[in-house]
Amino acid sequence: MKRRDFLKIAAMVPVAAAVDPLALAQNPPARPPQGPPPGGFPGGFPGRNAGPAVYEPTGPGIRVRFLGTGGADWRGPAANGDLRRHASILADGKVLFDFTASAADMIPAGLRPEVIFYTHSHDDHYDPAAALELGPRRVYVGATWFDRAKEDFRKASEKSGKPVPEILPVSLGQPIEEQGLTVTALPAxxxxxxxxxxxxIYLIEKDSTRLLYATxxxxxxxxxxxxxxIGQFSRSRKFLTGIIMEATMSMDYPEPDFRMFSHSSVAMVRDTVQVLAKNRRYIPVEGQKVWLTHLAKAYHTTQAELDQAVPDPLKYAYDGLEVLFP
Ligand SMILES: [Zn+2]
Ligand SMILES: [Zn+2]
Structure with missing residues (x-):
């Protein structure tokens, strides 16, 4: 649009008057037509149709073991005996993403992961005492709470007498090489x-594998x-080859609450995957699933029931599940 035309339109828009929000909600004004302008976006829509037709892996892929797949409200077994530990994964047997005492028994015997990357400081993800018990060499936390984490670990160490690992800050978009993986922090x-x-949340890369761990x-x-x-305005031809995403809420959870400000539902993951796949920003090998984790006890039933009612390519992960992401 030419500047002159814009000014003409701008001059036609009346100054906003005080509006009763309730009345507005009941009688929303007619919306202008949505979608791309006639003839498409000038210069093409950069995020669209970015990746290749098919994905051919160049390496062995990343092996993920789900140590825990539960949301914060899992504080012990359900009435029917089911149990989900707090969400945590172990990548290639070496690198943990979040770790709490609840998942300690899911680390295979004889393994001692060297590194933990933390997503955030909620106690269903971050448990300094459990980390000290495990004894990793290094832990990574967001730069915005690095000082607090150092203090937490110091206090936990005073209590248990276990040594404090090296604590390192991570910044958004800064790739970190660890144990053959390249780990990049993204904002949640x-x-x-x-x-x-x-x-x-984290992007975990190895060879051509690009796995998103989003919880x-x-x-x-x-x-x-x-x-x-892989964004709408990304100029690269990059794409994800694997997705693990949280679905704290179920497909049609009964009543929205504060969780919708900070968590995903199964429907939201389905739509996210659809958009990325349609725009060639998610290109898995054939038949690969998108794995759901961080399932709230309040919203999800038994694994058997969940498995019956999930839209392809989504699947519910469970504690102890191992998946190879090519
Ligand atoms: Zn959580
Ligand atoms: Zn949280």
Whole structure:
């Protein structure tokens, strides 16, 4: 649009008067037509149709063991005996993403992971005492709460007498090489109890494998997609080859509550995957599933029931599940 035309239109828009929000909600004004302008976006829509037709892996892939797949409200077994530990994964047997005492028994005997990356400081993800018990060499936390984490670990060490690992800050979009993996922090749509804390999700890469581990987050933010090179405005031809995403809420959970500000439902994951796949920003090998984790006890039933009612390619992960992401 020419500047002159814009000014003409701008001059026609009346100054906003005080509006009763309730009346507005009941009688919303007619919306202008949505979608791309006639003739498409000038210069093409950069995020669209970005990746190749098929994905051919160049390496062995990343092996993930789900140590825990439960949301914060899992504080012990359900009435029917089912149990989900707090969400945590072990990548290639070496690198943990979040770790609490609840998942300690899911680490295979004889393995001692060297590294933990934390997504945020909620206690269903972050448990310094459990980390000290495990004894990793290094732990990574977001730069926005690095000082607090150092203090937490110091206190936990005073109590248990176990040595404090090296604690390192991670910044958004900064790739970190660890144990053959390249790990990049992306912003989550979530908040801990500390409003200044930037909570994180992670892109985990090895050879051509690009796996997204997205918990806790309400959907995938435009900034996260941008940092991963798969956003609407990303100029690269990058794409994800694997997705693990939280579905704290079920497909049609009964009543929205505060969780919708900071967590995803199964429907939201389904839609996210559809958009990424349609725009060639998610290209898995044939038949690969998108795995759901961080399932709230309040919203999800038994694994058998869940498995029957999930839209392809989504699948519910469970504690102890191992998946190879090519
Ligand atoms: Zn959580
Ligand atoms: Zn959380």
């Amino acid at each position: 749509n979530h908040a801990s109890n500390f409003v200044e804390e930037e909570t994180l 806790d987050t309400g959907g995938l933010t435009a900034r996260a997609a941008g940092y991963a090179g």
